[in-house]
Amino acid sequence: MSTITADAHVHSHDDHTHAGSFLSTYVFSRDHKIIGIQFLFSTLIWFLIGGLLALGIRWQLAYPWSSMPILGKLVYSAEGGQIAPEAYTMLFTMHATVMIFLVIIPILAGAFGNFLIPLMIGADDMAFPTLNMLSYWFMWPAFFAFGASFFVGTGPASGWTSYPPLSLTSEAQMFWLIGLTFVGVSSMMGSVNYLTTIIQMRAPGMTMFRLPMTIWGMFITAILQAFALPVLTAAGFMQLMDLKLGTGFFIPEGWSASNSLRASGGGQPLLWQHLFWFYSHPAVYIMILPAMGMVSDMLSCFARKPLFGYKPMVYSIAGIAGLGFIVWGHHMFVSGMNPVLGMTFMVATMFIALPSAIKTFNWLGTIWGSKIQFTTPMLFALSFVSMFIIGGLSGIFMAATPVDIFIHDTYFIVAHFHYVLFAGTAMAVFGAIYFWFPKMFGRMMNERWGKVHFFLTFIFLNGVFYPMHILGWVGFPRRLADPYHYETFRHLLPLNQFMTWCAILMVTTQIIFAINFFYSIFFGPKAGRNPWRANSLEWQAPSPPGHGNFDFQPIIYRGPYEYGSPEVDEDYYPQTTPPPTDRPLAVPAH
Amino acid sequence: MSDSHAPKFSYQPALPIPNGKTCLWLFLSTEIMFFAGLIGTYIVLRFGAVAWPAPHDVHLSEPIGAFNTFVLICSSVTVVLALEAAKLNQASKAKGWLLLTFLLGCVFLGVKLYEYNAKFSHGIYPVRPHGLVYDKADIHYAAAVRKRLNDLKTDLTNTGAAVTPDDQARITVIDDVMRQVDEAEAAIRNEPDSPAGVIKLMELAYQIYPPHDHGTVLQAAEAGAVPPAALVKFAALEQPVAGEAANSQNAEREGLNEKYPWLRLPIMIPGGPMWASTYFLLTGFHALHVLVGLIVFALLLFKTLDRSRANVVENIGLYWHFVDLVWIFLFPLLYLF
């Protein structure tokens, strides 16, 4: 508090004086907003690629070995449009890799983290703008490496988990691992930067417990990345060495590949799984915590009511992070891991359901007794809650070790993580794009088409992913190019065809979103500073914010969820508006 | 550090330290996790291993390791003195200490290179698809030895030029080893149920690359891992050496590979491949961190190290101490355990 300066009105004079060359403004920009938008566009392009890869998978499951229309002809013309089993293996490997490492994590932490953190805490930029720029540009080698891996042989085909020794038999894995390393370095740079910014650069009055949930989500995510990712990077290097140099960390003695014996040995394939999941379990929270935060903000804003149980929400996020580090073993219940260890991991896993439950109840509490405005972002936020309930509850099945023996590696798992990642995070991201679009581009997106987009996506996503629970109930294994090879699963073909058509329609629906998005950037109606009449700090800045973000010194007087406060006449009470008695002290300069 | 920008607004920092230092400490926590992954791997793989070579088997010299530890400790002190000098605005003094740190870091890397060279020259490194190091003297080992011998012989005989006496001597050595390989393989083929062939191979392996630590073999025998018969044979091999080096306990026995450096036959070190994997992984990443530190020192040496740069010196110092810390754990784990 000692640092509050007397001059509370720091006008930004260099809004327009900073104009550098095109390259330094839009390409190698050090401005967190430009970097955030760069991340957004890159990840949306990868989102498209990942979606098309998924369509390939779905096509093969619905019409095995039959020529895929349009795409198959383009990509697999040599095989007459047919997806070969090698290609199928590559499809699901790269679908997961692209979606996780190049879409979800960078869109949450990279795009929204970058854009929102300084704006929401009242900083003029990140603590280290150059580091921030580097963290974006370190994604490009990753983009190239993952992109190149498609063209090496039949592409990486050991699953996104890259379990050795299978992964050590493929040359494309080298590019995959290099891509992973660059993603790791980029995330590491990003996360230390975010942490420093959030810890050190909050506006006067913005105490930790006045931060919006979005920032809490980003903060905990950054901690998870900082602590978990280095372990994966280390493991990735080890696998790279096993692949290229001839070490044997993950290779048992006397292991042979491609008919030649590998002299180096003495390692253990399970070691990779441990190190991998030590990162990748926290990573599933990296993929959802910021979304949870953004959903909390949207819910409270459009319910016009304070967030229910702010502190329990914060504690439950922290609880998820803490527990997230000691439950990785539940991915390995049937992997040959010591079953005693399995039991300890099972108990820890059961308890990680607890914070998620608390969050869900608090979201319900938030809309209780409110006045809901059914805007597009609100619909996406509500669907996040509704879908997260399904995804969360199906997690309990997997935590129950004996049940996991049966459903492990079946479509039940696929259903679970798609409900959390697609129906959860991706829907929250859509909502967040609709919500913060005015702040990013200064214009509004079209509401009517937004609702159409929501409606169709909501229907089709349930059509694709809900039946997966049923498939899993039958024991339908994932990652099989032709599950109908087995008599047990032959009768599931019609259901799979239904799901595939839903998937095709769902991907088609996104055209509405794309058109709406690009049209609105140029022709959408102009948005004011605060089109949603929201409280949090970013809405007090100009839309879009200029260099330096604020045209006044932000001073914070309250938390971000004071909607419907009896103290004021309007139903919102921005964080920067001084309490009535202090009013003369600092009036935001508009 | 370099990319902090001028503040436009006032903030309410949670920690009473500059942003650069906050960021650096956070970075160090990620580094802790990185090395935890590496060192954890080493510990569990090592203690779960069937066999692990003693330091001398793999030409690991404890005094050199201890010297390197000393060098790093010295450099830690000098960097801290550089910081103190910078804080007192004694720029030239600070630069002097920093230069000394830089030099000490170079010494560390130089010693490391020397050590690596000692491994490489003995063929101890992991390389795909086959290193020179084999876990055990089995038929694969025999095949590898045979292949190397054949290659050598073809090189010597196919040159077209007249066979020099020097080459002739080499061919004699090759033929001698080849005969032993043949004998051993024949024994394995003819009496697959008897350990005689394996013992012959082991004998050959000990000739090519004798265990440099007598204790290893004895320990392995105590654990029931070496067939006693092989031990009998090994003891017989040991006899003349014991006599020769009666007055010097640490004298190393010379193997064929050391006697004839051109031979470079595959060698048997139980647990050797895994040892090489972990050793080069750990020391390699540590050396990489040292190198990064040195680059930053070098850049810093061109600047005036007065009070305004004390922060920078402090941050790179923190990093350097962390590198030192990692070595503090690596030294006993790699050299003395």
Added chain:
Amino acid sequence: MRHFWAFLFLLVPILGVLTFLLAPYYNHAFPRDISEQGHVIDQLFMFILSLTGIIFVGTEVCLFYFMWKYNGQSNAEPVKYSHGSHTLEVVWTILPAVTLLFIAIYQMNAWADAKMRRPNVPVTAEVTGRQFNWDVRYPGPDGELHTPDDIVRVDGDIHFPSGEEVLLSIKSADVLHSFFLPNLRIKQDVVPGMQQYMWFKCREPKEVVDIVCAELCGWGHYKMSGRATFEPRAEFNAWLKEKAAEQNVRQVAQAKEEKKEEKK
């Protein structure tokens, strides 16, 4: 149409529950259980399904009700200016915690039975996963594995005695695989260099079921299938004998062939 969105969200619990209720009638549920121990897993699954089903319906209906009741267009009441309730937080922390703890303890026994309490019987067979087949090795008359009288089959046709405890020693020859018998509710990954055990008991006298590989093992993962035949002990022994004889004939033939080649 004011409540359009609320009713859209109401579809989630309705269709969700309906799907699970109808699925068994179309045979879209657990494959037929032929094992002695599988019902434990099935019961546990159904128990968790009903428990989560209740919570699912409760929360989703609650969400619908709030969306319907507190629609900004129809709700004239002022919003409740509430920051949360300490009592409620405690209640909905403790309740799930107790439930979860209960599930955790309730299932431990089943887990121990499945993976920890190895039955004290001789190993029936050794199964090896390799790209892309399941090989099996029966101990032969001397009851010991890795002896010359072993019976080795590599055609993916694996027989087990039914009605008695079967102990398998499983391992992998190349990459990770997973030995999955959906009809017996058992699954175990096989790890190269590691030898593990799995055990089960078939209660039906005569059954033929699929063996599925449930861990990605390469391009041919989808076709790494096998057939497990369960038959009474007598038939099983007869089958073993037949296969042993077949193997001997084959070996003799091979030996003859080799000799012929040597002569040439």
Added chain:
Amino acid sequence: MSDRDQHSEVGHDSHEHIAHGGNGKYIAVFIALCLLTMGSFLTYFPFWREHVPYQASRALMLAISCTKAMLVIMFFMHLLWEANWKWVLTIPATFMSVFLMLMLVPDIGWRINNGYARYSEERWVYAANPQKIESSDVKAAEKDLSREDTH
């Protein structure tokens, strides 16, 4: 290059008034570090190896390493004089790294035979040391050896 000035001021205030005692303490710590290094190096000598069980010397080395680490962290990295934030930044990482290693032990550090899984036969064929050989085989081998010697 420089960080925000007001922060540096705050940063210095917190520990400047504690008497550092000049560079003397660094030299003292340096000497202590050297002595400790020599202490762990003692285990190198055969005399020590013969008289102290290796478990004891390993524990000693680990203890010495931890002491050295604490000295470096506390004095060279100035944590002794820092405020409470140091715990927030250092303890979670330390805890997690130790936890990671501990959890690896039952599977990786204990993999030859942990009661639930063990090395497969094929693996033993290639593993570093041959398995224990039956006594009859040893006798046969010894017979072979004696026969050889008579040649």
